[in-house]
Amino acid sequence: MTETERTAAAPAAEVLAAFEAATGFMPVDEGLALYAAAVGAARDTNLPLLEVGSYCGRSTILLADAARQAGTLALTVDHHRGSEEQQPGWEYHDASLVDPEVGRMDTLPRFRRTLYAAGLEPYVVALVGRSPQVAAVWGAPLGLVFVDGGHTDEHATADYESWVPHLAADGLLVIHDVFPDPADGGQAPYRIYLRALAEGFAEVSAHGSLRVLRRG
Ligand code: SAH
Numbered sequence: 319m320t321e322t323e324r325t326a327a328a329p330a331a332e333v334l335a336a337f338e339a340a341t342g343f344m345p346v347d348e349g350l351a352l353y354a355a356a357v358g359a360a361r362d363t364n365l366p367l368l369e370v371g372s373y374c375g376r377s378t379i380l381l382a383d384a385a386r387q388a389g390t391l392a393l394t395v396d397h398h399r400g401s402e403e404q405q406p407g408w409e410y411h412d413a414s415l416v417d418p419e420v421g422r423m424d425t426l427p428r429f430r431r432t433l434y435a436a437g438l439e440p441y442v443v444a445l446v447g448r449s450p451q452v453a454a455v456w457g458a459p460l461g462l463v464f465v466d467g468g469h470t471d472e473h474a475t476a477d478y479e480s481w482v483p484h485l486a487a488d489g490l491l492v493i494h495d496v497f498p499d500p501a502d503g504g505q506a507p508y509r510i511y512l513r514a515l516a517e518g519f520a521e522v523s524a525h526g527s528l529r530v531l532r533r534g
């Protein structure tokens with residue numbers, strides 16, 4: 319990538335500000351790498367970009383802006399009830415995201431406010447449901463699959479197995495929270511990353527725990 323391309327793949331100041339202000343778990347440097355991958359995939363394939371793990375829309379902002387530029391869409395899947403580690407009593411719980419009437423996490427209202435405020439709602443299709451169930455009825459090719467959902471082996475493996483078959487031949491597979499050292503975090507995303515390499519993907523780039531892969 320030349321310096322000009324690198325500059326071209328950086329988000330505009332207002333998009334970056336909306337991303338930084340959004341609730342979520344994507345560090346800025348990894349977000350910039352995700353954005354560059356998304357801009358490239360949208361431009362090269364002209365196909366929708368799919369995210370597993372919308373949460374409050376933090377990373378979705380970046381995919382939506384990349385999709386907007388290429389005239390395509392960002393699709394994002396979440397049941398909006400939170401992952402295991404986000405439930406009450408767990409490390410990543412945010413009590414402000416509990417629906418008091420239901421007594422369970424509901425990240426959809428914050429997600430919608432975030433995308434609306436960023437002006438990116440027209441470029442996003444939010445798919446509310448469990449990832450493998452959505453994938454099972456999905457029938458269109460994707461330019462990018464970004465796996466950032468549940469972190470158990472069950473969920474990470476299901477996300478990989480459900481969505482990779484929908485990825486276009488020249489599309490990009492992006493995996494978040496890849497920690498080769500168990501001391502840094504859970505190993506499920508790392509295991510699907512290793513599986514992708516074993517199944518013919520090649521690494522394009524790595525930034526922190528973000529891995530960008532392409533079929534070799
Ligand atoms: N991408 C977000 C963080 C995602 S957190 C950001 O940038 O901040 C992980 C999300 O995955 C949670 O919102 C959780 O509800 C969702 N999730 C976990 N398992 C899921 C499953 N099987 N199907 C759909 N969503 C799931």
Ligand code: MG
Pocket residue numbers: 343466494495
């Ligand atoms: Mg993550």
